[in-house]
Amino acid sequence: MRPGLAAKRLVVKVGSAVLAGPSGLDRGAMGEIARQVAALRQAGREVVLVSSGAVAAGMAATGLPRPQDMPLKQALAALGQPLLMAAWREVFLDHGLQVAQVLLTAEDLAARERYLNAKATLEALLRLGALPVINENDTVAFQEIRFGDNDQLSARVAALVGAGLLVLLSDVDALYEDDPKQNPSxxxxxxxxxxxEVLAHAGAGNPLGSGGMRSKLLAARLAGRVGIPTLLLPGRRPGVLLEALAGAPLGTYFHAQRRYRGEKAWLLGLLRPRGELVLDAGAVRALKERGASLLPAGIKAVRGRFGRGEAVRLLSEAGEEVGVGLANYASEEIERIRGRKSAEIEEVLGYRYTEEVVHRDHLALKEEA
Incomplete structure (x- = not known):
């Protein structure tokens, strides 16, 4: 059983290995995807497209091989992005659909205000009947503000727009028990x-794709943590999207585990919270088992520098990631009150904002999906 196939709003991610042909972008493959998306739109569904392919398009335009250094890769992305959007515009206009380019960096979704602005823009585009085509802004992104690949971006976009299903169109048929290239059976x-339970099966991907199977599994885990199932499909198979959504047993379906919305979904999607708090065993149990807030008494250590209201990662003493939350105190303040009772906060600091360092209403637990 695959709940989520009837979702009204979908995020569909198309990998570069699906879009790239021998001499550039494969217009035939793009046209087939456009046909299927148009059919979904006609059926009353909303679709947000996350598209790779800018670097591959830039490589084809210049005749250069895949670059190893970041500046050249960013330059090829700048050359290829307009070619990619022109190709999408052409194939979707055949079905009467307008496309809208949206370029994002991880920083755009890390800052709450920019996150909400991106959400509002995408909602407005969908209301206008346009098809948002999203890609990472490779031209300005550097290692510290990169999503890593568009699998990760698509999972965060799915959470951003409140999608009911994430679809990954790839050059693989499905997730296999073993590498089918090494083990034909x-x-x-x-x-x-x-x-x-299956992360150990992750392997390397197509040379034109930077994600690989592990990246797809991580994207499915992230989407699942906010209640969004993921469907991995062979993107170059004609009609695969429509067939799978109609119930055909194609690809691999990853069930969702949790349902977080709004601020908590945003917290789970953060790539790099500003700092870390190490908790004792009692605090970890209180958060996990009772849904409690984090009090200063349960904090063993403070890592990094962050201000009041910024996101912090919560860790057990063994290094297990417990969750992400918004700190009610700055790092310097928490360093002074850690291990203390809440009643002692005002005595130590001379003031008290709240009894909790992180309130449960602003805390998302990272239970394994």
Whole structure:
């Protein structure tokens, strides 16, 4: 059973290995995807497209091989992005659909105000009947503000727009029990209940794609943590999107585990919270088992520098990631009150904002999906 196939709003990610042909962008493959998306739109569904392919298009335009250094890769992305959008515009206009380019960096979704602005813009585009085509802004992104690849970006976009399903169109048929290139008898896995149990199966991807299977599993885990299932499909198979959404047992379906919306979904999607708090065993149990807030008494250590209201990662003493939350105190203040009772905060600091360092209403637990 694959709940989520009837979702009204979908995020569809298309990998560069699906879009790239021998001499540039494969207009035939793009046209087939446009046909299927148009059919979904006609059926009353909303679609947000996350598209790779800018660097591949730039490589084809210049005749250069895949670059190793970041500046050249960013230059090729700048050359290829307008070619990619022109190709999408052409194939979607055949079906009467307008496309809108949206370029994002991880910083755009890390800052709450910019996150909400991006959400409002995408909602407005959908209301206008336009098809948002999203890509990472490779031209300005550097390592510290990169999503890493568009698999990760698509999961965060799915959370951003409140999608009911994330679809990854790839050059692989499905997730397999073993590498089918090395083991021809390896069988596909039609459904995955818990991504953690299969992360060991991740392998390398197509040379034109930077994601690979591990990246797809991580994207499915992230989407699942905010209640969004993921469907991995062979993107170059004609009609695959429509067939799978109609119930055909194609690809691999990853079930969702949780349902976080709004601020908590944003917190789970943060790539790099500003700092870390290390918690004792009692605090970890209180958060996980009782849904409690984090009090200063349960904090063992403070890492990094952050201000009041900034996001921090919560860790156990063993290094397990417990969750992400918004700190009610700055790092310097928490360093002074850690291990103390809440009643002692005012005595130590001379003032008290709240009893909690992180309130449970502003805390998202990272239970394994």
């Amino acid at each position: 390896a069988r596909p896995i039609p459904e995955v209940a818990r991504v953690e």
